[in-house]
Amino acid sequence: MxxxxxxxPNPPQTVDPRAMIARIKWLYLLTYMGYGCTSIYRNLYFxxxxxxxxxVGLLIAVQPLVxxxxxxxxxxxADRLHLRSRLLSLVLALSIVPALATPLCTQFWPLMAxxxxxxxxxxxxxxxMDSSAVLAxxxxxxxxxxxxx
Numbered sequence: 001m002x003x004x005x006x007x008x009p010n011p012p013q014t015v016d017p018r019a020m021i022a023r024i025k026w027l028y029l030l031t032y033m034g035y036g037c038t039s040i041y042r043n044l045y046f047x048x049x050x051x052x053x054x055x056v057g058l059l060i061a062v063q064p065l066v067x068x069x070x071x072x073x074x075x076x077x078a079d080r081l082h083l084r085s086r087l088l089s090l091v092l093a094l095s096i097v098p099a100l101a102t103p104l105c106t107q108f109w110p111l112m113a114x115x116x117x118x119x120x121x122x123x124x125x126x127x128x129m130d131s132s133a134v135l136a137x138x139x140x141x142x143x144x145x146x147x148x149x
Contacts (some may be wrong), residue, residue: 070123070124078124
């Protein structure tokens with residue numbers, strides 16, 4: 001009498017590559033929309049709360065410098081711990097906190113702290129999205145520009 005095989009309790013899940021690419025396209029769209037909606041208005045907000053030109057300039061200048069340092073560190077962490085997708089979800093979620101906290105501040109140093117945290121959280125988003133797109137494309141990596149467009 002043949003033995004009945006039990007179904008594996010956690011069968012491997014297959015993800016349709018087209019569905020994954022569609023999700024990544026939506027992620028790019030939503031991320032760029034978020035950048036576009038907030039980046040210009042952050043600078044205007046800094047002026048509105050009474051910061052002088054040098055303070056606004058410092059807040060603007062420090063962000064790319066922090067991202068230049070934090071981005072590779074986040075990428076190294078993601079590669080070493082094999083946490084790309086989880087890390088992307090984490091930093092996307094955590095980047096909302098300083099963005100929402102910024103309008104609650106009107107002084108330079110609290111704004112600087114939130115700005116630094118925002119830069120640290122934003123640094124890995126683009127590289128991790130790009131990496132996810134290339135991985136999702138598999139052998140069709142040459143179509144990367146179509147995903148990002």
